[in-house]
Amino acid sequence: MAPGPLPGGVRVTAPILTQTPLGRRHVMRRRIAAAVAEALLRMAAMVGIAALVLLLTVVTRDGFHRLSWDFITSFPSRFPEQAGIRAALLGSIWVMALTTVIAVPLGIGAAIYLEEFAPRNWLTRIIETNINNLAGVPSIVYGLLGLALFVRAMELGRSILAGALTLALVVLPIIIVSGREGLRTVPPSIREAAMALGATRWQTVRHQVLPAALAPMMTGIILALSRAIGETAPLITIGALLFVPFDPRGPLDSFTVLPIQIFNWVSRPQPAFHEAAAAGIIVLLTVLLSMNAIAIAIRYWSERRRQW
Amino acid sequence: MVSQDTPRPSNPIQVPVHHITTGPQQPSAEEPIVEVEGLNAWYGHFHTLKDINLRIPRRRITAIIGPSGCGKSTFIRCLNRMHELVPGARVEGKVLFEGQDIYDPQVDPVEVRTRIGMVFQKPNPFPKSVFENVAFGLRIHGYRGNLREAVERSLKAAALWDEVKDKLHQNALRLSGGQQQRLCIARTIAIEPEVILMDEPCSALDPIATLKIEDLMRELTQRYTIVIVTHNMQQAARVSDYTAVMMMDEDRGGRIVEFGPTREVFTNPKDPRTEAYITGRIG
Amino acid sequence: MREAPILAVLFLCALASVFTTIGIVVVLSEEAVGFFRQVSIVEFLTERRWTPLFVEKHFGVLPLLSATFLIALLALAVAVPVGLGAAIYLSEYASARVRGVLKPALEVLAGIPTVVYGYFALTFIAPQILRPLGQETAFSALSAALAMSIMLLPLVSSLSEDAMRAVPASLREAGYALGSSRLEVAVRVVLPAALSGVMAAVLLALARAVGETMIVTIAAGNIPNLSWNPLEAMQALPAYIVQVSLGDTPAGSLEYKTIFAVGLSLFACTLLLNVAAQWLLARFREVYE
Helix, strand or coil, X not given: CCCCCCCCCCCCCCCCHHXXXXXXXXXXXXXXXXXXXXXXXXXXXXXXXXXXXXXXXXHHHHHHHHCCHHHHHXXXXXXXXXXXXXXXXXXXXXXXXXXXXXXXXXXXXHHHHHHHHCCCCHHHHHHHHHHHHHCCCCHXXXXXXXXXXXXXXXXXXXXXXXXXXXXXXXXXXXXXXXXXXXXXXXXXXHHHHHHXXXXXXXHHHHHHXXXXXXXXXXXXXXXXXXXXXXXXXXXXXHCCCCCCXXXXXXXXXXXXXXXXXXXXXXXCCCHHHHHXXXXXXXXXXXXXXXXXXXXXXXXXXXXXXXXX | CCCCCCCCCCCCCCCCCCCCCCCCCCCCCCCCCEEEEEEEEEECCEEEEEEXXXXXXXXXXXXXXXXXXXXXHHHHHHHCCCHHHCCCEEXXXXXEECCEECCCCXXXXXXXXXHEEEXXXXXXXXXXXXXXXXXXHHHHCCCCCCHHHHHHHHHHHCCCHHHHCCCCCCEXXXXXXXXXXXXXXXXXXXXXXXXXXXXXXXXXXXXXXXXHHHHHHHHHCCCCEEEEECCCHHHHHHHCCEEEEEEECCCCCEEEEEEEEHHHHHHCCCCHHHHHHHCCCCC | CCCHHHHHHHHHHHHHHHHHXXXXXXXXXXXXXXXXXXXXXXXXXXXXXXXXCCCCCCECCHHHHHXXXXXXXXXXXXXXXXXXXXXXXXXXXXXXXXXXXXXXXXXXXXXXXXXHHHHHHHHHHHHHHHCCCCCCCCCCHHXXXXXXXXXXXXXXXXXXXXXXXXXXXXXXXXXXXXXXXXXXXXXXXXXXXXXXXXXXXXXXXXXXHHHCCHHHHHHCXXXXXXXXXXXXXXXXXXXXXXXXXXXXXXXXXXXXXXXXXXXXXXXXHHHHHHHHHHHHHHHHHHHHC
């Protein structure tokens, strides 16, 4: 149909775009802007990596030469050259072991309840909202709770046990979330199959769901615990010491942990102490890295084995 | 070997000659094993099953057919109290198993499921060994006899023993689809239920696996009652002794519109909707 | 049911988290109430000096509060643009391979203990970067803020990226079909659609920044200072609590109660921010799910 007046006087015009010339300069400008923008964005993404590299370089440069077997086996001292992380390392091991024993069963139990048993009612929703909110509470506030409850009210004093209980509360929300995510990786058809055979809910969970969910749960839990190793504020608040020249012998002993030892050394003016702090950081990061590697290895291995 | 007459367009499917029901023309004169009376079911506010009445004859294969979405799966899940596991699901009415209402508040649903077992549409073996799959039901019910023998018996009864006897400790998920489904049947019969419910057990399988399972079903009726939901009419015609036809009404709720010996339902349907469905005009 | 005891045990485990919250609220309120019996709330909120550990005592929380928020906002001023930029790049530009490298790197950053960031701020950022720029003291708000912004980067980036990837592909296709470039689609189609998710990410980062203790304790200073100059040293809310905890304050004394009053303020701020963020996230999910 030829362009021109249609019956009734309606004019047909040519489409708008072909009337505007797209000059080459206009296109070029758009392309340059796009390229610049992409470069900026890529840089933003790299800032993180750059910062990480910078951080690790600074720490290694400052502290690597201080690392030695003596460093690991000596107690802290007034003299920075002789200071070591022995008490702190032992304290960290004690605290982490107790924290794990307290928090993991509690967290997995809560995760199982919420994921497999809890009815969809208001109480369940309160519990779930509550857990989400707890994850956002600053860890020092947990320290205040620990101080008033475990140290004072339960009279545990400034002990490893009080520290472990406090730290357990800090990591509990994360463990619960990891536990639930692990349970969710098990397809519902497995639960159905078990129940159709006359298994009760608990039998289904205990014999079929939990074994299948174990590996993914472990990954999340190990990552949660690796955060706990670096926690400083709540333990300072409940009274962990800055200067501990002895091996802790029992859960009721006073103690210090590696990040607190680092904090102590950083807070001193002498640069030699800063170097000790850097060396302590290297040890801390190495432990962390190993735990992360284990968690990732478990995740990788379990995903390869999984047949569904 | 199953042979079938080619269905002629305007006539209902002919029942293959070799599979002639030897029983009387009506449902068996002996007591039915499951009687459904006035069963209604809901998902939340959606009334999905309406006033179902049915008598399932003992040690026979009863097929439930009907267009998709009419509630066949929901129905059989009401027979072993699996429907109520869905949040918001509700059931009213009676399901009498050996004369006792399984929905009686005194009755433990877990107990019901040991007497009325289920095989699902998609085979769902546990991610464990073949042996552990069959042994699971025995273990949780505290079986005191020789576990190995019981597992072997079940696998033989499921026509799977020869194929897995050297692989008992291999992961069940490495079996083929048809083998997995027979494994699911084996673990169900290991606890010796009286009724086996099958929810489209062959729809995820290839034709050869399907035929093996159909043969297995016929053997199983020596000891078990089977209720099978299927959307495959030829399968229902091949395999079942009795057929119930379910249809959706205007509000998408399901009702049973016809029930009788398979041959009759397919050759002489009483309800016009049955005929329409069978000849392919609807569904 | 024979299994009732097992169910009860599991239920109690779930209740432990509720007890934790109740515990926090009770403990903070109880001691804070004791504090506010001796110090008026008006003084607490309006007095401009915080000197509870000196002979002449003033109990105005403003210096601590302002330091906390100054540092947090400065940290966000860096972390949000960079984190958002990184998120846009990762969600709209990067190939799966690049993402596979960058994301784990960011996750590593997120796992580094905060004492390490404190160390970095005090021994590197302050002397090497800020001193040449005119900072005179070893401690400053800016020093802590810069280290904190690195810590917040993974949080902002991953939450924003999640929000952007939740935007359906159909919206992007509509943008491309109208002749938009990648950048235009990212900034003018995806970002606005993901806005409440991104805002929630910012709020969560703010909450995290406000509650962060070790960086501000190590790098920002230990003397309360009501000032907006980022190059000055000042003490944030959590740093005060650390300072008192390291000392020998007798239990039950007024000084002891101050840490709970400060703790309550901190808890209230972060709770508000977290609740606001969750509400935004819920609204965002409603739209896309």
